[in-house]
Amino acid sequence: MFRGSSLWCGDEPVKGATIHDVARAADVSVATVSRTLNGLETVAQGTRDRVLRAAGELDYVPHSGARALSTRRTDTIGVLLPDLHGEFFSELIRGIDLAARARGLHLLLSSSHGNLAEAEAALRSMRSRVDSVIAMMPNAGEQPLASDRHLGVPMVLIGSNGAADAIGSFTIDNFAGAFAITKHLVSSGRSRVAFVTGPADNLEASERLRGYRAAMRSFGSTEWIVHGDFTEESGRRAAAHLTHNDTPDAIFCANDMMAIGCLEALREAGGSVPDDIALAGFDDVPIARYVNPPLTTAAVPIAEIGRQALECCADAIGGGDAGGQRSFQPQLVVRASTSSSSSLRQDHSRPAELGETGS
Amino acid sequence: MFRGSSLWCGDEPVKGATIHDVARAADVSVATVSRTLNGLETVAQGTRDRVLRAAGELDYVPHSGARALSTRRTDTIGVLLPDLHGEFFSELIRGIDLAARARGLHLLLSSSHGNLAEAEAALRSMRSRVDSVIAMMPNAGEQPLASDRHLGVPMVLIGSNGAADAIGSFTIDNFAGAFAITKHLVSSGRSRVAFVTGPADNLEASERLRGYRAAMRSFGSTEWIVHGDFTEESGRRAAAHLTHNDTPDAIFCANDMMAIGCLEALREAGGSVPDDIALAGFDDVPIARYVNPPLTTAAVPIAEIGRQALECCADAIGGGDAGGQRSFQPQLVVRASTSSSSSLRQDHSRPAELGETGS
């Protein structure tokens, strides 16, 4: 009944040995091989040695599909991101990967390109391939699928506002970060602070806007809002727009890439940062400290978030109930783009814990 | 004999429906369901409709492990990179992902942190989970495992010099790129061109060094070599070293990050780029155009390489023999860091096809 796997030993391709091959080589039953390799139960020392040797010689690797079929576990975590492009996601993936390899888990990666339908399809097709999922879907109205029930496996969300019945959710306190940046701008003497928004349906973006408004209100300053979409180009456009009409003395962009676009447009227009206009971003992507002048921004511990999200996933499949709604505080990072009196060497600092702001 | 899967219909978790559930709901055999869902053979229109409806209602997703067991295919490509950190890999992954989603393939990601043992372990554990592998292992002496025979699945290499019996290999013509950069430096009037190397055991790095030397020799200039390791910090050290003794009038770093380190160190030391010293890097990572002055470099089509590597993998598992040794030509990108007479707006260009250089 058993069809021996084709195990050629010459210079020909070795199609992976099966547990049966190992059993035969060690002269034991497959059950014993399984027990030995899984460290289960007590297996006689001599038997164990024979099995281990046989497995080693045959370079045996269990078939994960078969194992998944029996155990209902894949030792794989699915990761669904809006995009794989750019420094933010690169950082996030790194954090996730770090934790995953520490736990011996595999990572199944997928991107949805901000498209809800694609995201749902990706999640569906992941169902049987992963034990758990880390997903990031920053657009409003994407909650419906954020459900263990719909997905079939526990899921942890990053950056969404704790939707549906996800097992856990890791968010950035965008409100507090934006509040702190605005406060920094105002308290360093800027009175006309403009804000460049992110995409209208993006949750993070609207929280940042909210933080800006709250701060402006609390300082009795007048709001000044220009629309952007998180792209460098939109930052450039915003700058053009802002310098065309009445000019602000500070621009706070909802993310770093827009701030960088702003910076270039301002430079081209002959404006001086920070002397004429102070400039701040959000995220502290690596580029932020390399532009000239280095960019003041709110740093979010991206990799750390990824790491914790994975830990949460791992705990969840272990049966643990380690879920929860964890919110990370961004740190205000003041660089030369907002402070003219800066020495040249302050570029690499990450100082100033964020001040309290409520919410 | 068949144990119905637990398909609770209340507010309780629905543990994925199986093909048996669908068969029962549609009142047909599992074989028919399988045929219908795989688009195989002819299934009567009415039957097909019933099956499709049942599958839809039950939100049926085939169990990939079971399928892999029968078909010996996982529809997954493994990706093994030295690191997941930084713009280069981010770009590469993006290209791979793009092609993968176009083909409906999943991506299993793993990083080896430059450690050969880890890489081998990762490759082993991928064996049964993927149909094919894309790997990048830039260190010399890592060839041994680059083998279909050892791995069990076809594999395509990126950036290694076409080792072992990989099905395909995608490399960058580092020699030509370095030659072109050096030539550009010399022909724009620089006579004392220093080179900052990458890690000694890195294949790409040594090819770049070779290109530099060949160019210097061909122009009758004297070589001037300082050691680095691809990190920004090593670039900074190299600059300090170079300005301490006799100072060159051009520095060519084996990658962009070192050039950026150089740039900062030079700026701090009060040197002017490009007036006193011209500066060039290699890779054209996104940051390169944001630093001040923007960096002259050799652009490699990173995402495109990833895309083609994946296509190659996909073809390989399709039985096609689309392998081969493809080498990509870097493009010389001249920016302000090497040409003082530059207008402010040239930052975003990607001009100048690379000149022929032999090899």
Place this chain on the structure above:
DNA sequence: TTGAAAGCGTTACCAC
């Protein structure tokens, strides 16, 4: 301590 055998959810071959 070990072996036999029943699944796990699919696909594919062979009858009808």
Place this chain on the structure above:
DNA sequence: GTGGTAACGCTTTCAA
């Protein structure tokens, strides 16, 4: 066209 059923490679009772 359709249904029955033997694999696929592994884990896990249940006996011995």
